[in-house]
Amino acid sequence: MKRVIPVLVLSVAGLIPVWRYEPSIGTTTSTTTTTEAVSTPTPTATSSSSSGSSSTPSASSKKVVQGTAINTSKGTVQVQVTFEGDKISSVSMLQQPDHPQTTAAVPVLIEETLKAQSSKIDTVSGATITSDAYVQSLQAAIDAKGA
């Protein structure tokens, strides 16, 4: 839980520019804020007109806004917020600290059933310590074949 709290705080911090940005648009769509707001082309009936230059987002279109990158002691945090109309539809992390405390250190292991196979191979891994075991081993067969 200790990790969750700073992440939430930072997410909120990342949202601050978004909140600041909203009033600047006012109630009408603006064409001067494209450096922050990226309209996602959606094939809706209203935007499919052949008049071109449909970069002006309609009030109901999706809008993706990137928060500013914030440097923390653990690394850089940056969130991305997707708006649908004036509602937030998703929040994702564009950058998150690559730090052992906040990233999963263990990869997700794949589980399989144990199989027995024979195959053309160049060498064998797996202890062949005693000379008796070596004589009977696949590695001995490989060595004998190549000698």
Add this chain to the structure above:
Amino acid sequence: MRRVEHVMGFPVSLRVDDEGIGDEVADALFAWLREVDARFSPFRPDSEVCRYDRGELRLRDLSADLTEVLDLCEQYRVATGGAFDVRLPGRPLDPCAVVKGWSVQRAAELLTAAGARRFILNAGGDVVVAGGPWRVGVRHPEYADQLCTVLELTDGAVATSARYERGDHIVDGRTGTPATGLLSVSVVAASLTEADATATAAFAMGPEGVDWAAARPGCEVFAVDAERRVRRTPGFPAATVAA
């Protein structure tokens, strides 16, 4: 050029495909391994390891090589919470688990320094390859003439720790009892020093050692537990095309 010799207590198979790499290179390689055996064997009373263990040598008197080996042993002991321990109570100092990988990796570096670019060095089932792709089979934990997986390795190392053949020979230093939670652990890494020590340490830890090894940077893992379940890392370089 191919050569098989029994040294350090196990068969060592060498295959070098480069033209111009002759017997003198193989001679130097096997001489190095015999030197390692003489200096670091816990079974030779006059070895540096035994003399240090008996207190005849002090830490500052040790060779740079043995100091390096003991440092590696200590790193793995700490990293495994004591499961990997070369100083078990009531037993002589036995750094074999690190000495093997470390010395065979050095041997492979002798080959590279001599100009070899395409070779397989297999020391008792622990393997260093260069200039592949090579197909490396992993011995099945229960059937000696079968494989449980085949991996494709171009340059690098793979080591397997398992219960077969020598039985329960790896001790969990935390409990002092033989490790029995796994049947077999194979670790692929850039060097055999890392692959071999990590495989042995993971085996000593048991099932949790699989996750521990998987989290080590640069290591890929393929493990069979006592219930015959396979767990492997997504990046384990399993060969895709059967030959």
